[in-house]
Amino acid sequence: MPPRLRRGGATRPVPARWRIVGWILLTTAITLVAVGFTVRSLLIADVARDANTAIDQEISEFEAFAAQGVDPTSARPFTSAERLLAVYLSRQIPASDEVLLGLVDTQVIAVDRSGGDNGPYDLIADTALLAELRTGTANSGVTPTEAGEMRWARVPVGAPDDGDAFLLVAVFTEDALAEADHTIRVLAAVALGGLLLTALFGWFVAAQILMPIRQVREVADSIQETDLLRRVPVEGRDDISQLAITFNSMLDRLAQAHETQRRFVDDAGHELRTPITVIRGHLETADDDPSSRAKTMRLVDSELDRMSRIVSDLLTLAKSERPDFVRPAEADLAELMIDVEAQASQLGDRQWQLVEIAERTVLLDAQRITQAMLQLTTNAVQHTSVGSRIRLGSRFAGTGPDKTLTFWVGDDGPGIEPDDIERIFARFDRGGGPSHTTTGAGLGLSIVSAIARGHHGSAHAESALGQGATFYIVIPTPEGPHEQ
Template sequence: MASTAGPGHGAAADTPRPPGGGATVRVRLLAAVVALTATALSVAGATSLALQLRDADARIDDSLERAVTAVRALEVGQPDPAAPEDLEARVPWPSVDLLLQKAVQNRVPGEHEGVVALQDDVLRWRPAPETGAVRLDTDRELMTWLAEVVAEDAGASRPRTVRTDVTEYRLVAVPVRVPAQPESRGLVVVAFDRPALTAGVWRIFATYSAVGILVLAAVSAVAWFVVGRMLRPVRMLRDTVRRVTESDLSERIAVLGKDDLADLAGSVNAMLDRLERAFGSQRELLDDVGHELRTPLTIVRGHLELLDPSDAADVRATQALALDELDRMQRLVDDLVTLATADRPDFVRPAPVDVGRLTDDVLEKARGLGEQRFVVVSRADVTARVDAQRITQAWLQLLANAVRFSAAGSAVRLGSEVAGGRLLLWVRDEGPGVPPEEEERIFERFHRGQADRVQHGAGLGLPIVAAIAAAHGGRVFLEHPPPGAGPGVVFVLDLPAVGLVDGASDVSLELAEPHR
């Protein structure tokens, strides 16, 4: 399928196709289905044909072996007319010719079977025409070959195949002798017209081949239709991706059915949703960064243009203002760098940390954030694997937010505890709380609530907290105090309690209420 061009590389519809064109997926799948079906039909047909031909040959050879047995039994002698009927007395044959005559008479030719008898390479006996036997004597090439067999006395009496211009024979040539004429040699030949006997098998195979071709055509038509239906979401995906541009990511694929291709379409739609949000955030990022940097730059430029170098007081005031604005830009750049490195594997470096001591350290550092009363409500005296610096950074950010949005002298509570295999670090203030319509967006980059806009916040503090929590395999979320517990809001860092040593919690006597 075609791939979209990245931002700044033009529309996805301009993406070139692979050199040489190449067959479509539909054609390749159809070719594979047709090839597999044709192979299966061919193997099945060839196997069936081979088995039926082998069975036909086995039946022919069995009949020939029975003919040899009958001739050998007859060669022993003829029945004695003077002996009683219940005895099987035999007397020698007086001549080879009489033995050959009897052998031909006793053999009733079957379908496509012929019998001849030769004496000293001369044809002596054959069945009458009305028997329907194959006329072996009319095949000159066969008769010449039989004369050579008599001359060589090749009396193996085994079935063999002989091909002539007339047909292909499967036959036995049985040499016979009688004591009365030791110098005379006889030959009884029983032969089958093999192509005539196997013609039925070949007709069946021809019918099978014709049906196989029809089946192959039907399979091809059905496969073309089915593969087309199956690949419809892929074509829709291709067309949708081609229509997607860096300025329009609103295209979506219709999800049809519940198969793997439907899952693919849903996944691509989800990817487009993420891209749309990412590009939207990127544009907002550029707009917000431009705005945040443009304001201090404008302020510094304006004051520098109006600076009176001869007025020392004006120089000092302008210097202080410029340094203050530069510090604000530096904080913004530092926050952006922090968020940019949040996806790196070394963003956090977990190590065993005493959570109780970390709680006390954060409390001491928080006292310089404002004039609020900072109170540790619960302290988890455990050791867990976390990045102490990043956790301190996130925790202080939550405390800084609490200071910004609560009155001086009000209580800001913090605590740590272990519950359900999770390490919970939280902050609660007594401020006005977060409006319901903003609760879902406060962790988005550069999202600033109304209070943030008044206080000129950049909207990066809570996203940094969320990134630090995610890097630890956890999350940050907002809760409201239960009814009757007073105003404010609770921010909770919910982290997996990895490497936990002791799960006991030490609760402060000053405020023994849970954070929820």
């Protein structure tokens, strides 16, 4: 079966459905041919064995007759080979494929077949072959004739004053071989019908097997840049179903990546539009006055810093949806909190208090946790005045599988509106109401929430107006190799 088809000068692979059916037919055909040759060999061997058995049986009967028989006319043992052969052959009825002859010198004694029937072959008329059988040295053999293969054996008959005398037993196997060939032809016809039936069933079975692959192709063809929602139906638990599951997982990742890209572009366009507009407006209205130009450059520089922060935060949020956003490693919690407090103290003139420290070695991404804590402390600095108290710490809570690790930052600022507590962790949501006293892109707390989710945890806040706010990062306890 050729591996490829040529159409219009181009080489195209043979469809998988045809390949499956072709290989099924090829293996089935090879098996059937092997079975056919084996059966034919067995049938031919049976024909030869049956012929030899018939010859042996006839010789055994003759030897028994010669040893125990008596001449019916004298009631005495036979005194001549001619008489012995004549009496024995007169009592035989050979099978349709047998020839029995008595050979005494040049005389031939044959069985009297009714109606002038000479049997499967008129051996008496074939004088050359008969002479060869009479004078040859071999007592058995296989000889080809016009009537087909002849298996034969001769038995010497000895008696006083007798010359060369033999009983010749010949069996012609042509009819038996023809019957064997007929059986093979019937088997071949049945095998051909079986191949056609196999091809039919193979065609439909291949269609069922390849249906999930066809569905994968159809889904792949239908997917567009703006439509990644279609999925391949999954049925069963075989390899094809696993392929569909893998393909759907790939589509999920593509959809997630596309959504991340779309959100990044939308967010960047939304947030960068204002500073770009401000910069363009001031540059277009700038004059040659040095003081005015210096003021314009300070404003432009401030807006560029703001744009840089927005882009950096958006990139962080985009990376948060990647599987390698958080890279856990062994970290000492005490050292981590001391480093966070040292860096946070540089953010503003506040009363920094490291209230509690969880002491243990755990598995977490120390850089991301530090980034989240500094974001929370920056948020606390923005909502408090000089000299205000900002507290931070870490602690374990719960027992067993419910044990968690909590990082927290508290301040004495104006607090958060009750309606804002849930939504301030969303992108570009800076809260509202009288407690909203700062400006910004509204991405800081979104980054904190993303880092918490990256550690399979969550972030939340507790607050009351006029009494400050406390922000928490709660993650499942990532056990380290040992306790401190």
